Amino acid sequence: xxxxxxxxxxxxxxxxxxxxxxxxxxxxxxxxxxxxxxxxxxxxxxxxxxxxxxxxxxxxxxxxxxxxxxxxxxxxxxxxxxxxxxxxxxxxxxxxx
Numbered sequence: 041x042x043x044x045x046x047x048x049x050x051x052x053x054x055x056x057x058x059x060x061x062x063x064x065x066x067x068x069x070x071x072x073x074x075x076x077x078x079x080x081x082x083x084x085x086x087x088x089x090x091x092x093x094x095x096x097x098x099x100x101x102x103x104x105x106x107x108x109x110x111x112x113x114x115x116x117x118x119x120x121x122x123x124x125x126x127x128x129x130x131x132x133x134x135x136x137x
Contacts, residue, residue, distance in 0.1 A: 053082045053119040057127045082121040
């Protein structure tokens with residue numbers, strides 16, 4: 041979650057922080073975030089309008105995704121600061137098991 045905190049501190053959103061966009065060395069010594077095609081300043085960039093799939097909880101789901109505090113992510117929505125954290129919190133527990 042340090043990566044998410046760093047992004048939030050810089051008012052930057054990735055927009056697609058799912059486990060396929062985070063690479064971790066087997067020994068845990070290094071973490072890299074990839075897939076920045078939806079990224080930008082929080083409150084300025086939008087989710088793509090086309091239907092997307094996101095891998096989480098062992099399967100594929102389409103929009104909407106749950107937002108922290110309620111509501112859903114929908115195609116074309118502005119990507120807000122808390123969206124990074126909401127996506128990571130959905131899949132992280134499954135990634136560690």
